[in-house]
Amino acid sequence: MVLMRLGLNAPGDPARTMLGGTVSQELIDKITLQYHLDSNLISQYWYWLKGIIWDRDFGYSVQQNISVFTYMQPKILVTFFLGIYSLIWGLIIAVPVAVYQAYKRDSRFDKAGNLFSFFFISVPALVFSPFIIYIFVAKLKWFPRIGEKIYPWDDLAAHFQNFFLPVVVLSLPTAAVFARLLRSDMIATLQSDFITLANAKGVSPQRTLWVHALRNSLFSVLTSVGVQIGSLIGGALVVEQYFNMKGMGFLLISTILSKDLFVVQSLSAILVASVVFANLGIDLMYTVIDPRIRHARALL
Amino acid sequence: MLAESIEEITAPKKAKRRIGWMLGTAWISVLSFCALFAYQLPFITKYDEKIKIADRARAYGLGPSARAWLGTDKSSFDVLSRCVYGARLTLLIGVGATIMGLFLGGLIGILGGYFRGRVDRVVSIIVDSLLALPPLLLALLIVYRLDDLKLTIWFWRITRPWEITITLGILSIAPLARITRAQTIALREREFVLSARSLGAKNSRIILRELLPNLMPTMLTVAFTGLGILIAAEGALAFLGLGVERPQTWGRLINIARDDLDIAAWATLFPCLFLLLTVISFNIIGDHIGRRFDIREATL
Numbered sequence: 001m002v003l004m005r006l007g008l009n010a011p012g013d014p015a016r017t018m019l020g021g022t023v024s025q026e027l028i029d030k031i032t033l034q035y036h037l038d039s040n041l042i043s044q045y046w047y048w049l050k051g052i053i054w055d056r057d058f059g060y061s062v063q064q065n066i067s068v069f070t071y072m073q074p075k076i077l078v079t080f081f082l083g084i085y086s087l088i089w090g091l092i093i094a095v096p097v098a099v100y101q102a103y104k105r106d107s108r109f110d111k112a113g114n115l116f117s118f119f120f121i122s123v124p125a126l127v128f129s130p131f132i133i134y135i136f137v138a139k140l141k142w143f144p145r146i147g148e149k150i151y152p153w154d155d156l157a158a159h160f161q162n163f164f165l166p167v168v169v170l171s172l173p174t175a176a177v178f179a180r181l182l183r184s185d186m187i188a189t190l191q192s193d194f195i196t197l198a199n200a201k202g203v204s205p206q207r208t209l210w211v212h213a214l215r216n217s218l219f220s221v222l223t224s225v226g227v228q229i230g231s232l233i234g235g236a237l238v239v240e241q242y243f244n245m246k247g248m249g250f251l252l253i254s255t256i257l258s259k260d261l262f263v264v265q266s267l268s269a270i271l272v273a274s275v276v277f278a279n280l281g282i283d284l285m286y287t288v289i290d291p292r293i294r295h296a297r298a299l300l
Numbered sequence: 301m302l303a304e305s306i307e308e309i310t311a312p313k314k315a316k317r318r319i320g321w322m323l324g325t326a327w328i329s330v331l332s333f334c335a336l337f338a339y340q341l342p343f344i345t346k347y348d349e350k351i352k353i354a355d356r357a358r359a360y361g362l363g364p365s366a367r368a369w370l371g372t373d374k375s376s377f378d379v380l381s382r383c384v385y386g387a388r389l390t391l392l393i394g395v396g397a398t399i400m401g402l403f404l405g406g407l408i409g410i411l412g413g414y415f416r417g418r419v420d421r422v423v424s425i426i427v428d429s430l431l432a433l434p435p436l437l438l439a440l441l442i443v444y445r446l447d448d449l450k451l452t453i454w455f456w457r458i459t460r461p462w463e464i465t466i467t468l469g470i471l472s473i474a475p476l477a478r479i480t481r482a483q484t485i486a487l488r489e490r491e492f493v494l495s496a497r498s499l500g501a502k503n504s505r506i507i508l509r510e511l512l513p514n515l516m517p518t519m520l521t522v523a524f525t526g527l528g529i530l531i532a533a534e535g536a537l538a539f540l541g542l543g544v545e546r547p548q549t550w551g552r553l554i555n556i557a558r559d560d561l562d563i564a565a566w567a568t569l570f571p572c573l574f575l576l577l578t579v580i581s582f583n584i585i586g587d588h589i590g591r592r593f594d595i596r597e598a599t600l
Contacts, residue, residue, distance in 0.1 A: 122528065124535065124576075130558060229434075237540065271433075271437055
């Protein structure tokens with residue numbers, strides 16, 4: 001347990017250091033004393049990190065002439081909503097489907113589910129979104145192409161209307177990955193002794209399935225949530241372009257192309273940090289699902 | 301008797317799977333054939349030849365028709381020929397990156413798994429920090445950085461296609477290294493390695509002659525599935541504006557045409573379809589090889 005947590009946490013530091021190395025050199029001609037750009041890369045990066053922690057100062061956007069923090073804030077929210085909705089919807093779709101698939105193994109539903117999950121795992125967001133846009137926006141005209149009111153506190157209905165299609169595009173592949181993992185785990189769990197015991201002592205099949213078996217099958221899914229966050233971010237970069245949502249991905253691309261370094265650096269650091277912290281949170285959740293892990297740590 | 305009955309039970313399933321596999325390999329072979337002989341094949345319009353209607357080149361002049369099978373795009377080029385010429389480069393980049401990943405990832409995976417100890421720790425740190433970053437973000441940053449460096453190694457100028465190949469190669473290192481490492485750890489304890497060692501074989505011989513042949517199926521499975529993902533990633537990079545200028549790859553074709561989805565859906569959807577079919581085909585092939593050698597997917 002401890003080793004695993006270390007393994008997941010360790011990447012944060014070398015990774016961030018690498019990011020600092022990869023992106024901060026070009027600003028040397030715009031040397032600012034404030035950001036210590038005349039010192040070497042590593043200490044530059046150190047000063048920048050210190051600035052974030054002490055003063056919430058992410059640096060200064062050269063192009064936009066405002067501080068990176070005020071520039072990024074609205075965009076981060078968009079991507080945040082996109083990611084959270086997709087993850088939640090992915091789980092909402094995947095869990096019942098996978099449980100039922102495992103329950104009725106090798107049935108027609110199971111086979112169809114397998115086929116669908118294989119298909120959706122293969123479909124990249126790049127390909128999925130134009131088809132969705134073509135059908136629902138261009139042909140059926142159910143959804144607007146671009147929406148302005150994207151915050152829930154401005155207009156709740158418009159918010160969900162704008163987020164619906166991008167979330168569909170992002171959540172279906174996520175759901176497919178989850179469903180596949182959960183199905184195979186459920187099948188393994190359903191064959192174990194304690195399920196037989198539960199059946200024998202007269203627990204209702206539904207309760208066995210949803211309480212006893214599901215809880216013990218959630219590990220791989222939970223682990224893959226951490227991995228999926230990474231690919232969700234990648235998908236969000238593409239989807240935001242398609243749906244003209246001004247989110248982090250949109251910002252990242254435009255700043256990379258215009259070489260606005262502090263913004264690129266800040267965005268990368270935020271994304272990496274969110275992945276690392278999500279993984280830490282997931283590790284902590286293991287103990288909630290399975291109390292044995294909590295006790296096992298004493299043995300290590 | 302028993303073996304026969306088992307085979308009888310699993311036979312229909314196998315047949316169904318074989319159809320998918322045949323379609324997948326057929327698509328890949330047709331595509332590679334067209335891509336290889338794009339200059340010779342009569343039905344593929346030359347890359348720079350505009351399709352004119354009454355001597356005038358019009359944007360999206362032709363839909364899918366006899367003259368241009370998949371229609372024409374914004375600059376009245378044939379979409380089919382653009383897709384095929386794009387496939388030339390995309391396949392080359394994908395294969396090149398996979399070979400690079402196989403070589404480097406396999407190397408560090410075997411070294412880490414075989415020697416354990418300090419070597420293993422270094423390998424783990426490299427792999428973990430590569431995996432901590434969202435893949436597309438990492439790709440964007442590396443391409444951006446390589447682009448900025450304008451490297452020249454001796455007389456070999458690193459141009460855009462090479463940059464993308466190197467980037468995707470780096471991306472494919474981590475999953476390959478992880479799975480080879482896990483497999484090597486399992487294999488090095490086996491009897492045949494022990495017997496080779498007791499006969500006095502050197503480490504290099506054990507790795508090359510005993511371990512490597514046993515690792516090949518796993519590596520190939522991961523490589524084929526990875527090839528699909530890499531091609532999708534190349535598409536995403538091109539879509540986001542960090543692609544190759546000439547010949548235009550699929551991602552760029554999609555990006556150029558996507559704003560006119562309402563009036564000329566073919567220009568967007570057909571490149572998408574090419575990408576989709578290719579990715580799915582590689583996934584099916586990888587899946588098939590995996591089943592053939594009965595490899596449990598340790599990583600997703």
